Amino acid sequence: MLGVESSCDETGVAIYDLALGLRAHRLYSQAAMHAEYGGVVPELASRDHVRKLLPLLEATLGDAGLRPRDLGGVAYTAGPGLAGALLVGAATARALAWALDIPALGVHHMEGHLLAPLLEPDPPQPPFVALLVSGGHSMLVQVAAIGRYALLGDTLDDAAGEAFDKTAMLLGLPYPGGPALANLATQGRRDTYRFTRPLLDRPGLDFSFSGLKTQVLLAWQRSDQSATTRADIAAGFEVAMVETLVEKCRRALRASGGTRLVVAGGVGANRALRAALATAGARDGFRTWFPRPEFCTDNGAMIAHVGALRLGAGEHGDAAIRIFPRWSLDGLGALAA
Structure with missing residues (x-):
């Protein structure tokens, strides 16, 4: 499962396998760019995700020794977060899933954080x-x-x-x-x-x-x-x-x-x-x-992990690109038995 995180000012990509665990992950932070303004500028964040996401994706696949056709699914942060930033990740993930004919799932950002400690021994x-x-x-x-x-x-x-x-x-x-x-x-x-x-x-x-x-x-x-x-x-x-x-x-x-x-x-x-x-x-x-400190902040590993769990439980999304800048955590469905 490929995971894509782009909800705010960090671009994260990771690959997680239910049998083998975390295969590879990379993270790019925009902190230096936003420091000039004293906070995150949403439009600048969205544009930087556009620039950085595909190179990060290619590098992460290389780290794992995989090619795109080896993927079994794509998970992306569908919300909550900045609308423009979310759209970059969602559109990229959906396009890749469509091209490879594999499922794509929108993941709740906070569920990713909540389950990040499950990535640890x-x-x-x-x-x-x-x-x-x-x-x-x-x-x-x-x-x-x-x-x-x-x-x-x-x-x-x-x-x-x-x-x-x-x-x-x-x-x-x-x-x-x-x-x-x-x-x-x-x-x-x-x-x-x-x-x-x-x-x-x-x-x-x-x-x-x-x-x-x-x-x-x-x-x-x-x-x-x-x-x-x-x-x-x-x-x-x-x-x-x-x-x-x-x-x-x-x-x-x-x-x-x-x-x-x-x-x-x-x-x-x-x-x-x-x-x-x-x-x-x-x-x-x-x-x-x-979670380890690097997985406390936004990252692709937590998104790939949740995506793999939900795909493994039989969940599938349709082909629509949907984001939810506001999204309640307690409205999520339980994993199928």
Whole structure:
């Protein structure tokens, strides 16, 4: 199964085999191009996918030692994401499938993230709770089986990754801001600034990070704005974010009675979050699975993987090119037995 990811600012291509596992994968990031603008410019993202997708596809096939006619299917991200970027991947995948007379499947981007830890050795088996934390999403999902998802909590405003990026921008850090802020936080004192842990004072599993971002802005404006203060504020923000995410995961696991947690999405690569969940798991008796850091961000491997699972279960799409810039995860169908 060939997988194509083009939902935002990364072009990913991978080949996954149900019997042999991941055969090859390549990823191209547009971060340097968008840095000039401080964020993703949708039209530029779409045009760059057009330029990069076919060369990446050819290179990935070469890495796997395969030719196009060796493929058994093509999976592509059908949503959610930027409409123009999604169309590039969808049109390319459908055209290739038509030319080779093989099936093509549109894959849900967040299902790709959710199941990315299954690409690792010793993968988790459902049922489990999943925390999906990325630039566009922060949600807790109950996974009864592959394809059977129930939303437990969602973000009411900014997603976790979005809050990282916006906070980094407030502190004058370069784009992409999330990794830069996390690196700076390692140099700061974690107890100098204590910011609110949003929504922990009330029941429920929803997230809200807009107020936390505002607190950081006010603290920075009222400070001496020195390099030391910038690092201390970054550390205080990261502590508040991590403690909030960890406590929501603990609540979700208690509510479900489960002991298995999956964390995926770009923020899942955050070292402080990984360490805090390991500590909480040792205390509470749950285990956490993460994808390797390169599969936390958008990538073609997770799309090829889900496509192979669904094609293997007998799913087939028609010849229409369909994308879903907004697409609910809990509306997906379960895999056939």
